[in-house]
Amino acid sequence: MPELVVENLVKSFGGNTVLEDINFTVQEGEFFTLLGPSGCGKSTTLSCVAGLEHPDSGTIRVGDQVFFEGTGKHAVPPEGRNLGLVFQSYALWPHMTIADNLALPLKLRKVSKDEQRRLIDEALGKVDMLHLRDRYPHQLSGGQQQRVALARGIVYAPGVLLLDEPLSNLDAKMRDQARTWLKALQREVGITTVYVTHDQIEAMSLSDRIAVFMHGRLQQVGTPTEIYETPATPEVAGFIGRCNLLEGRIGEAPADRRTVRVELGDTGQHLDVVRTDGAAQGQKATVGLRSERITLAERADVPANGVNVLEAKIAQCSYTGARFEYELTVGGLTLQAESEVRYTGSEISLLIRPEDCLLYPAAA
Numbered sequence: 180m181p182e183l184v185v186e187n188l189v190k191s192f193g194g195n196t197v198l199e200d201i202n203f204t205v206q207e208g209e210f211f212t213l214l215g216p217s218g219c220g221k222s223t224t225l226s227c228v229a230g231l232e233h234p235d236s237g238t239i240r241v242g243d244q245v246f247f248e249g250t251g252k253h254a255v256p257p258e259g260r261n262l263g264l265v266f267q268s269y270a271l272w273p274h275m276t277i278a279d280n281l282a283l284p285l286k287l288r289k290v291s292k293d294e295q296r297r298l299i300d301e302a303l304g305k306v307d308m309l310h311l312r313d314r315y316p317h318q319l320s321g322g323q324q325q326r327v328a329l330a331r332g333i334v335y336a337p338g339v340l341l342l343d344e345p346l347s348n349l350d351a352k353m354r355d356q357a358r359t360w361l362k363a364l365q366r367e368v369g370i371t372t373v374y375v376t377h378d379q380i381e382a383m384s385l386s387d388r389i390a391v392f393m394h395g396r397l398q399q400v401g402t403p404t405e406i407y408e409t410p411a412t413p414e415v416a417g418f419i420g421r422c423n424l425l426e427g428r429i430g431e432a433p434a435d436r437r438t439v440r441v442e443l444g445d446t447g448q449h450l451d452v453v454r455t456d457g458a459a460q461g462q463k464a465t466v467g468l469r470s471e472r473i474t475l476a477e478r479a480d481v482p483a484n485g486v487n488v489l490e491a492k493i494a495q496c497s498y499t500g501a502r503f504e505y506e507l508t509v510g511g512l513t514l515q516a517e518s519e520v521r522y523t524g525s526e527i528s529l530l531i532r533p534e535d536c537l538l539y540p541a542a543a
């Protein structure tokens with residue numbers, strides 16, 4: 180199964196450009212996720228790959244089989260692309276048994292009756308649904324219908340599997356379980372997979388690599404660790420996990436050459452953050468700071484060991500079971516932080532390591 184390549188993909192609807200120069204390559208056997216907020220262009224990208232939408236321009240190919248090139252005069256129709264498709268709506272035929280639903284794509288491909296049976300049972304076996312092969316869709320739970328939809332997506336051994344928010348109709352607990360078996364299934368089948376979701380936890384836990392979309396543009400492609408630890412832009416940092424974005428200005432360099440000092444708004448406080456290229460004194464900058472990387476401490480307990488210390492006020496504290504989530508203010512800035520400890524006073528110190536600060540100098 181060869182790689183999927185998308186190059187310079189552009190798509191507009193009625194003069195409104197929704198995809199601007201999208202480029203990515205999905206490696207053979209890779210679980211690759213398109214992640215971003217609703218309306219950012221994930222489904223449109225997937226539909227272009229599937230051949231359900233006609234791009235304005237670009238290249239889409241699997242190995243050396245070109246599906247779309249230039250403006251698509253010779254675009255391969257969807258049925259010629261041999262892709263497996265699974266959508267949020269399961270789209271099972273209600274008047275057909277599960278086995279007959281899976282038989283449909285095989286009949287289209289003129290597979291013999293015996294071979295159909297073998298492939299159907301094999302696919303249903305992979306999703307643990309073989310015992311329900313003769314039931315009708317309405318006799319199954321949502322989670323079971325989702326498994327059947329997946330089995331139908333892989334029954335004819337497509338070159339690439341395309342999944343668009345396939346778990347979002349399941350309730351939270353089912354979704355967790357479905358995630359686990361979906362990952363196991365993809366590993367077992369070894370099929371190149373493009374997965375669309377707006378759910379960052381889903382993306383982080385399932386994917387080999389993630390492509391983060393915002394407003395029709397690709398912001399970053401990377402492993403879950405790269406996306407989380409070194410987000411390319413403040414937008415990516417803000418979208419993945421709980422990340423505070425603090426506006427400031429780069430001030431005088433501290434004695435230490437490893438860091439730069441960022442004055443935080445007009446709070447009179449600053450953070451020393453690990454230096455990045457292109458950070459110049461006087462420049463505006465955004466500091467990204469993940470809520471779980473902030474350590475809370477009573478003022479009397481602050482160690483004198485070179486970490487940043489911000490003096491904050493507690494605006495709100497909520498209990499989530501596992502921990503307490505705090506809303507804090509530092510001057511006019513608002514921050515989220517969390518702790519296993521309940522602090523009842525109104526003032527608190529925040530301990531922040533320079534290497535936990537993500538520095539984004541503003542474009543000049």
Ligand SMILES: Nc1ncnc2c1ncn2[C@@H]1O[C@H](COP(=O)(O)OP(=O)(O)O)[C@@H](O)[C@H]1O
Nearest residue numbers: 192193197215216217218219220221222223224
């Ligand atoms: N058929 C269509 N006609 C007009 N606009 C569309 C159509 N499909 C999608 N769009 C627009 O394109 C943008 C991207 O949509 P979509 O790819 O569905 O986003 P996502 O899947 O990331 O939520 C949105 O602004 C959406 O309104």
Ligand SMILES: [Mg+2]
Nearest residue numbers: 218221222223
């Ligand atoms: Mg969508």
